[in-house]
Ligand SMILES: C=CC1=C(C)c2cc3[nH]c(cc4nc(cc5[nH]c(cc1n2)c(C)c5CCC(=O)O)C(CCC(=O)O)=C4C)c(C)c3C=C
């Protein structure tokens with residue numbers, strides 16, 4: 258049954274953001290804003306500034322710009338355009354105003370709040386949906402804290418509510434399973450669930466029990482209040498729920514972490530596993546990425562393009578990349594469900 262339209266409510270779809278263009282200067286500005294975020298690179302400010310401005314950005318910006326060129330469309334960044342399309346579809350479906358905001362670059366949360374107010378000056382509640390299924394301080398937390406600060410500083414006249422990380426939500430799992438199921442009809446040896454990596458020490462920082470790393474990740478597999486903010490537990494849980502729903506045999510799938518930047522990140526690493534798998538007899542691989550709900554640089558360039566080269570280069574024969582849920586109708590239904598969840 259469709260939920261009734263809520264009067265005077267606005268919705269914001271929040272995502273990470275992309276550079277304004279693929280020019281090195283725009284990519285450098287974006288990387289600078291991104292990596293100077295203390296929830297992303299969590300070193301003391303001065304050390305971070307020297308490292309980011311002096312070493313990482315000058316070296317990375319030209320390479321990143323080349324990578325962005327391979328995925329850029331005439332409308333610009335795939336991540337931003339897909340988020341816009343999701344917003345349009347959700348708005349048409351729910352009959353409530355939907356805006357988008359990005360953590361880095363534009364549009365900012367302030368632009369999204371202002372646009373909602375312009376469209377309806379009587380707005381009383383805004384529901385913000387961080388489009389991250391899993392809680393990490395470098396994704397969900399930084400997006401929410403930035404938007405909350407902007408909301409408080411500007412004293413907006415409406416209530417603001419954030420949708421929690423939805424890694425185990427039944428509609429998200431259903432939508433994700435629907436999006437990958439057709440690909441699983443093809444013959445395959447194995448399915449790799451590739452999640453964006455994070456530094457392991459970030460788990461410690463978001464762990465309310467203080468036990469996570471000290472006990473060798475024990476909390477991830479045992480009932481714990483730490484799960485609410487434990488990225489590692491949450492990605493295991495998404496994988497388990499998807500495998501259960503699709504009846505995947507235990508030896509037919511595994512999990513890995515991609516996009517590492519520096520040492521001490523969660524393992525196993527996707528790029529290393531892609532090179533090892535053919536030697537273990539896995540020649541025909543399907544790769545899925547449940548941490549991303551919209552295709553972006555990390556899926557289109559890193560998994561679809563580079564991942565294929567790594568796997569085939571190491572002796573693999575067939576590599577099937579599965580696109581993100583993007584504008585799939587069951588995913589739009591799932592966003593509607595997340596917005597209305599817990600609304601009495
Ligand atoms: C899925 C959630 C994400 C987490 C967690 C995350 C952590 C994280 N990322 C970096 C560094 C980079 N990430 C980059 C791109 C990027 N990251 C995410 C999502 C998460 N990141 C997305 C959706 C994207 C794609 C953006 C796009 O425009 O398409 C980049 C930029 C590109 C590059 O140079 O590789 C960097 C840098 C760190 C350091 C980190 C955790 C500490």
Ligand SMILES: [Fe+2]
Nearest residue numbers: 273453516555
């Ligand atoms: Fe990232």
Ligand SMILES: [Fe+2]
Nearest residue numbers: 476477487490
């Ligand atoms: Fe954990």
